[in-house]
Structures are given as C-alpha cells and as structure tokens.
Amino acid sequence: MNCIDYLLPKDINKDDLFVLGQREPLTFYDIRRKVASLAVELKSEFGSGNKFVLLSPNNNYFIICYLAIMKSGNAVIPLNPATEKESLDFVKGQAEVRLAFIPQLLQKRVQVSFENIWGEDELERISLENPDVYYEEEGDFDPNTLAQIIYTSGSTAMPKGVMISHKNIIANTSSIIEYLQLTDEDIMECVLPFFYCYGLSLLHTHLKVKGKIVLNNNFIFLGSVINDFKKYKCTGFAGVPSHFQILLRKSDSFKNEVLPDLRYVTQAGGKLHTVFIEEFRKAKPFTKFIVMYGQTEATARLSYLPVDRLDDKLGSIGKGIPGVELRVVNEKGDPVKAGEVGEIIAKGDNVMRGYYKDEESTSETIKKGWLYTGDLAKVDEDGFIYHAARKKEIIKVGGRRVSPKEIEEVIVSMPGVVDCTIEAVADDVLGEAIKAVLVKNESANGLSGDDVKEFCSTKLAAYKIPHIVEFTTKMQVNSAGKKVKGKM
Structure with a gap:
C-alpha cells in the first residue's frame, strides 16, 4: 500500500480544514486534488524511483509537494532550508537528485544549482492544466518501496541518509495514533x-x-x-x-x-x-x-x-x-x-x-x-x-564513567537556571574533565560558578562536580531545537 493512500482520509466534505494559521487555509479536498495532479505530472515527466529534494519551511506548499512526491512512487528528501552548501552538494550528488522543490523566495538563496527547480508557480500551473485529475488509490503497490530519505546531521562527517519505506510510515503512524x-x-x-x-x-x-x-x-x-x-x-x-x-x-x-x-x-x-x-x-x-x-x-x-x-x-x-x-x-x-x-x-x-x-x-x-x-x-x-x-556523550573522568544527564538534572533544579549542558574538555591529568554551560534568567543574575559547584557538592560525588562553569545567554541548538554540544 502507498502510504499516502493510507494517510489521506476519504470521507471528507469540501470545506473540511486541515491547515490553520496560514494566510490561505488548506482543506482536505484541496490536498487530495492538488496531490493527485502533481503526482500524475511527476510520474508522467520523471517516472518513479527517483529522489527529489524538498527545501521549504512549514507551509501549504511543503505539504502538497511532500505528499505528491511519495504518491508518485518517488522518494522525497526533506531538507532544512538553511542547509549548508557542502551538505547540499553532498546530498544532490549521492542521491542523484533530478528535481528540487523550492519556494520562489528561497530559490535565490540556495547556492547549489539543480537540473530542475519547481516553485509555487509550477504547482499552480500543473493544477490548472489538470482540472479533471482525481485522486485514485493504487491497488498493487509494494509497501517496501522507498518513500523518503531523511538525512541526519553529522558533526564530524557528511550526513547519513536514513531510508524510510511506505510500510515504515504506515506502521509508525498507526502506533502513534x-x-x-x-x-x-x-x-x-x-x-x-x-x-x-x-x-x-x-x-x-x-x-x-x-x-x-x-x-x-x-x-x-x-x-x-x-x-x-x-x-x-x-x-x-x-x-x-x-x-x-x-x-x-x-x-x-x-x-x-x-x-x-x-x-x-x-x-x-x-x-x-x-x-x-x-x-x-x-x-x-x-x-x-x-x-x-x-x-x-x-x-x-x-x-x-x-x-x-x-x-x-x-x-x-x-x-x-x-x-x-x-x-x-x-x-x-x-x-x-x-x-x-x-x-x-x-x-x-x-x-x-x-x-x-x-x-x-x-x-x-x-x-x-x-x-x-x-x-x-x-x-x-x-x-x-x-x-x-x-554512547558518544559519556565522559571518562580519571577512568570513571560519568553521564552528563545526571549532572544536568541537578543543575537545572537550581532556582533561576533556564538550561544547562554538560560537556567533556581535555585534561592532562584526568583525561577528560567536566564543563558546565548554563543559561540563567534575570532572577539569578548573582549566580556564580562557585555557587554552582557548591550546590553540586551537596548532590553529587566529588568526581562528578564540574571543573569549569560558564554562563551564556542562550544555548546553541540545531534546526530541530536539539542542543549542539561543544559549540556553546
């Protein structure tokens, strides 16, 4: 089964809304109609089994492109619009990308040239040229077909492409619901x-x-x-x-x-x-x-x-x-x-x-x-x-294994601490020492590194007390909101 056939509801009214918070609300009816016309166009022009990049913020354009690519039997590669040129070049080459979906406003900012780029105008043209295309389910579709490649960020090497099948999406969606x-x-x-x-x-x-x-x-x-x-x-x-x-x-x-x-x-x-x-x-x-x-x-x-x-x-x-x-x-x-x-x-x-x-x-x-x-x-x-x-985050202090999360748990319990991250730093004697980086709010302006160490001494073994305490105004996070350690 194609996962899009599984995801898109069939019993809908023409005015049933799916997306709110945008200048133009998006209905389930619009989704089925636009996905059908774009999927037919993709299959006609490119066939199936290709990989297409999708660079866009969360919006109606993303949703239509994302669903239509998988409906057409091709694989979608959703990427952060702020992806660096080196990583984008790598993905383009490794996946042999033939088409990129990029909104008009972003196209000038993308530093990598693609063979084909389709923006909102192209989608509108396809929709207008195919008014009689209706959504049809596929009876004979291999659920193990590649649906998407999600590239995970790598700190020391190029990102890895995680291959997700239609069956994977159906199974996870059903379980979460x-x-x-x-x-x-x-x-x-x-x-x-x-x-x-x-x-x-x-x-x-x-x-x-x-x-x-x-x-x-x-x-x-x-x-x-x-x-x-x-x-x-x-x-x-x-x-x-x-x-x-x-x-x-x-x-x-x-x-x-x-x-x-x-x-x-x-x-x-x-x-x-x-x-x-x-x-x-x-x-x-x-x-x-x-x-x-x-x-x-x-x-x-x-x-x-x-x-x-x-x-x-x-x-x-x-x-x-x-x-x-x-x-x-x-x-x-x-x-x-x-x-x-x-x-x-x-x-x-x-x-x-x-x-x-x-x-x-x-x-x-x-x-x-x-x-x-x-x-x-x-x-x-x-x-x-x-x-x-x-596994990669465990700190070895003088041969003893220390979990950063245990120390972070203690420090964020201090009044006025908004966030904390624990990192390893090289040490000539211990091999690795512990560094704490904190964000505090205005109520804790007087909080010092010595205060943090003293508080930790009441909750933790001596070898788990941070050797270095630094303060920052905000944590460095990646595009998904996860903290990036070692770059504070």
Whole structure:
C-alpha cells in the first residue's frame, strides 16, 4: 500500500480544514486534488524511483509537494532550508537528485544549482492544466518501496541518509495514533519543522485521523504560540526539551495562561529533566504530559510513558509503543539485569531499511533485524526504561564513567537556571574533565560558578562536580531545537 493512500482520509466534505494559521487555509479536498495532479505530472515527466529534494519551511506548499512526491512512487528528501552548501552538494550528488522543490523566495538563496527547480508557480500551473485529475488509490503497490530519505546531521562527517519505506510510515503512524488516542477533534499547534521526523509524525497522524494542524514558524515569539492556543483552541502541542524550558522559564506568561482546550503535550528529541516536567504539571494540572523517545532510524517513535505511570516512573522513557519491541542489552547482546546499563535496541515495522549507499554503517546499526540505537539506558524491575546517555556523550573522568544527564538534572533544579549542558574538555591529568554551560534568567543574575559547584557538592560525588562553569545567554541548538554540544 502507498502510504499516502493510507494517510489521506476519504470521507471528507469540501470545506473540511486541515491547515490553520496560514494566510490561505488548506482543506482536505484541496490536498487530495492538488496531490493527485502533481503526482500524475511527476510520474508522467520523471517516472518513479527517483529522489527529489524538498527545501521549504512549514507551509501549504511543503505539504502538497511532500505528499505528491511519495504518491508518485518517488522518494522525497526533506531538507532544512538553511542547509549548508557542502551538505547540499553532498546530498544532490549521492542521491542523484533530478528535481528540487523550492519556494520562489528561497530559490535565490540556495547556492547549489539543480537540473530542475519547481516553485509555487509550477504547482499552480500543473493544477490548472489538470482540472479533471482525481485522486485514485493504487491497488498493487509494494509497501517496501522507498518513500523518503531523511538525512541526519553529522558533526564530524557528511550526513547519513536514513531510508524510510511506505510500510515504515504506515506502521509508525498507526502506533502513534493508538497510544495518543488521536481523533478528528484534535488540533495540533505545530512548531516543529517538517524536515525533522518528529515534525513529520505530526503531519502524518493528524492527516490520518482528519484532525487539524496550526502551523507556527515563530516559536521565538512566545506570544504568537499562546495566541494560537487560544484562537484555534489547540488540543495538543509537541516539543523538544528546549521548547519546554523556554515556555516554563523564559517568562511566566505560559504558566499563568489558562488553556482549557490543551488536552495533552508530547515531549521527545532528548531528555527533558524531571524538574521541568514537574513544573509543567504544576502549571497545567489538567493537561496530560506524555514523555516519548525515538530516532529518525525508527521513522520517529520507539517508546512512550503512559500518563498514569508518570508519578511512579518519573524519569523513564516508558516501554515500546504498540508494534515495537525494545530491549536493553550488554555488549554480548544479552538483556541486562534491572539497574544495569546497556544499549537500547529495537525491532518493528517502523525500523528503517538502512542508510542510503552506506552498507557499512547499516550493518553496524541493524543486526539480525534489531536496530542498535547507540543510546545507553537502565531497566527497572517492571521493565520501564530509563535513558542514561548517548554512547558518544559519556565522559571518562580519571577512568570513571560519568553521564552528563545526571549532572544536568541537578543543575537545572537550581532556582533561576533556564538550561544547562554538560560537556567533556581535555585534561592532562584526568583525561577528560567536566564543563558546565548554563543559561540563567534575570532572577539569578548573582549566580556564580562557585555557587554552582557548591550546590553540586551537596548532590553529587566529588568526581562528578564540574571543573569549569560558564554562563551564556542562550544555548546553541540545531534546526530541530536539539542542543549542539561543544559549540556553546
């Protein structure tokens, strides 16, 4: 089955809205009509099995292009509009890109030349020239067909292309809808970019249930987000840790605002320290807080913590989502005992086909059908998983292994601390020493590095106390809102 046939609802009225928050609302009827005409044009001009780049912010143009490319049997490569020339050249060459979809306003800023570029005018022309094209489902379509390539950012090398099939998207979407209990009454405030798998999962799930999404590309202006919550009566919000830290600590406006329609929020994209979760629940006691964990290599989602276990399992990423099996294993591949640290591995229909044109990395990551995530974790007696750190983030201080997250958890519990990141720095004696980088708000202007060290000494073993403490006005984050360590 083609995943677009699965995602697009059939029982629709002509005026049923899907996208809010744009100058021109987008209906489900418009989506089916425009996707059908563009998909037919792509198949006619290019055939199937090609790779097409899509560089665009979240908007109606992105949605139509994204869906039509996959509907046509080609693979979409959604990229950050701010992708550097070197990375863009790499993707273009590796994927042998024949066509790029780029909005008119962005075309002059892109420093890489593509064989073909289609903007909004081209889509409008195709739609006008094909008024009689209607959406048709494909009965004979291999679900293992490549649907998209998501390039993951690499700090020391060129990005890796994660190959996601139509089956992967269908499996992950179905599972997320089930555990979040999404319906056609859900309205999602969407601040996550669609070139990020977490953002795409919002698009997929709300299409499937015939819900609505509110596009907001201006999270930096908190007032606009709060206005969306009230104006559109949003029932859901999805964010990474930095989103929640800003909502809760940058000002009191979000905490003090009454939002009766906000049924739930989801958090993924890294660990949000428990102090922020508790702070959110205190401010919004009637809004469900759902902790999730995932990877691009798993289409988006791997685990979630049920809301009714948040009190007794605070700090856990939960268990596998429906249809996904998770284990925490030692270096031999055997399950660890409760309390021991091991690597999270996963199996399910959402696990990627592999890395594009990179068999070596694929064989290192997928072993006997299991996805090795590179994330270290512990399991408790009830089978709940507690994320410890990325393998690559572990700091070795004088031969002792230190998890940055443990120290970050302590420091962000200090009054006035908005955010903290822990990094390793070279040390002649210890091999690696610990550096803490903090963001504080105005109420903590007098906070010093010595204050931080003294506070840590009451909570942590001596070898875990930061050797260096620095302050910054804001954390360096990537385009998906995740912190970039070592660049503070």
